[in-house]
Amino acid sequence: MKKFILFILVAIPLFLASCSSDDIRFSIPGVDDQMHLAASEESVTLEQDKGEETAITFTWGEAQDRGEGTKINYYFKMDLEGNNFENSISKIYIPEGQNSVSFTHKQLNSYLKMWGVSTGTTAVVEGEIIAEVTGADHYMKPEISTTTVNVTGYEIQPRNLxxxxxxxxxxxxxxxxxxxxxxxxxxxxxxxxxxxxxxxxxxxxxxxxxxxxxxxxxxxxxxxxxxxxxxxxYPTPEIDKLYMVGNACAAGWNIGASLEMTQDPVNKFLFTWIGQLSAGELKFPLDTPSDWNCDFIMAASENQSITDSRAVKRTSPDTKWQVLSGEAGKYKVTVDTYHMTVTFEKQKEVVVPSDLPIKNIWIWGSATSNGWNYPFLLPLEYDTNAAKGTFVIETTLTEGELKFGLENDPNKGVNIEWLRPLSKDVTNDLAPLSASDLQVLGQSPDYKWKVEASQAGNYKISINVIDMKVKFEKK
Known part of the structure; x- marks a missing residue:
């Protein structure tokens, strides 16, 4: 008996050692591929212009019947060949009765980008259909079918709308x-x-x-x-008034003489000013500046070039735009207080013929964005492409009145000569926009044009100082 017990004690370690060195493996049998997954194309070159069109369709047949009480659920996966589906797209559940799945040019191109495939490189893409078994009384391996297709992607170009x-x-x-x-x-x-x-x-x-x-x-x-x-x-602007100050403009560093900018009557986030800029610096005070204790629209960096549109709203640090001596000239300055940008558009230097009887014209009145405020802010520009003597402006007119001043001298104010409608077209000192004949008059009689509420909108206004005609063209 002692010998038998000793034999058992010796045999147990040997048995345990045998188990640890040789794993016991269970082999679960699978099934042959009956689905035969196939791609509609062996290779495809993707095109951006065909973004929403189908590029590839994968199809398959029914999986094998796995016995009474079982049900087959189908899933589709896709990855680059050789990745063992470790970077697969999200597994797609296939509804009952469906035996295909399609991908557009745009979808496949985005997957290539996700997998890190370079533009123009042909990648071997592997698709896999998985038939999972449910309802069995024991685990059954899913039936699997795979196939490959060669796919070449494209570089995404902007698509303007x-x-x-x-x-x-x-x-x-x-x-x-x-x-x-x-x-x-x-x-x-x-x-x-x-x-x-x-x-x-x-x-x-x-x-x-x-x-x-x-x-x-x-x-x-x-x-x-x-x-x-x-x-x-519909955002509402916080800034209702904006001015320009600095030794690059006529205001100099006199805060009280800051030049008022014109707020766009429709896009109230926009302010514009047209005039001469010289070498120097400038920035944009808010509200009505009486001293330097106010907020400003400032350049994003010190001595910022006028080719750099970046802007910020702040009181300090005191960063300004710098106009270089070689950049001096006539500019249209536009401040966009929504996007916080300032643009400087140099205007073509136009030489007004010296023999014209009138060389400067401004539109003024309650029908304009300038209102009855002085100085005049809306000059007409001489048009070298039109008949000689033609001045034009494109602007917005609202219900109200207007006339055309011939000087913008602060020493004279509004005590100047004006372009007015002829008396024959005037009733109660007002003429319709259809009244095209002009005359030069002083302060009186105060003939003006009347813009009716129904006529409000964007206009191109042309004045010929030789023919003495005005034309209001609604755009």
Missing amino acids: YIFKADATEGEGVLMEEVLSETKYSYAGALLAGDYKIAVDAESDAVLTFHVEKDGFCVVNADLSTGEQPTIT
């Missing part, structure tokens, strides 16, 4: 910002109330449509992936 009036069939639209390639677009700017479409061009069908409730500044955000109408918001 524009905003047009809903009924537009020609003309240029307003360019939207492409926030997310071919998917999310945005626009922040002025629009008049009405219906609009977002499209590639005026002749194209609308990608999306939307309605603007009121004239003014709005923000339009569109997400093409949802197909829903864009969201429209």
Whole structure:
């Protein structure tokens, strides 16, 4: 008996050692591939212009019947060949009765980017259909079928979309910002109330449509992936007055003499000024400046070039734009207080013929954005492309009155000569916009043109000082 027990004690360690050196493995049998996954193309070169078109379709047959009470659920995976599906796209559940799955040019290109495939490189993409078994009284290996396809991607180029009036069939639209390639677009700017479409061009069908409730500044955000109408918001500007000061402009460093800028009547975030800039520095005080204790629109960095539009609202540090001596000239300065940018557009130096009887004209009145405020801020520009003696301005007119001043001298104020309608067209000192004949008069009689409420809008106004005619063209 002792010998038997000793034998057992010796045999047990030997048995345990045998188990630890040789794992016991259980082999679960699988099934042969009956589904035979196939791709519609052996190779495909993706194209951005075909973004929403189908590039590849994978199809398969039914999986093997795994016995009474079982059910087959199908799932699809896709990855680069050799990755063992470790970087696969999210597993796709295939609804019952469906035996195919398709991918667009845009989808496949985005997957290639996700997998790190360089543009123009052909990648071998592997698809896998998995037939999982449920309802069995024991685990059954899924039936699996794979296939490969050669795919070449593209470099994503910007896809411009524009905003047009809903009924537009020609003309240029307003360019939207492409926030997310071919998917999310945005626009922040002025629009008049009405219906609009977002499209590639005026002749194209609308990608999306939307309605603007009121004239003014709005923000339009569109997400093409949802197909829903864009969201429209109407931000209100915090800045109602803006001025310019500095030794680069006529105000110098006299804060009380700061030059008032013109607020756009529709896009109230925009302020403009046109005039001469000389070598020096400048910045933009807010509100009505009486001393230096106010906020400013300042350059983002010290001695910032006028080619750099970056701007900030602050009191310090005292960073300014610098106009170099070689940059001096006539400029249109535009401050966008929504996007916080300042642009300086040098104006073409126009020589007004010396033999013209009138060489300077300003529009003034309650129908203009200048109102009855002095000095005059809306000059007409001499048009070298029109008939000799023609001055033009494109501006917004509202209900009110207007006339044209011939001088802008602070020593004289409004005690100057004016272009006015002829007396034959005047009733109660007012003439309609259709009255085109001009005369030069002083302060009296105070003949003016009347803009009716129904006539408000954007206009191109042309005056010929030789023919003494004015033309109001609504745009």
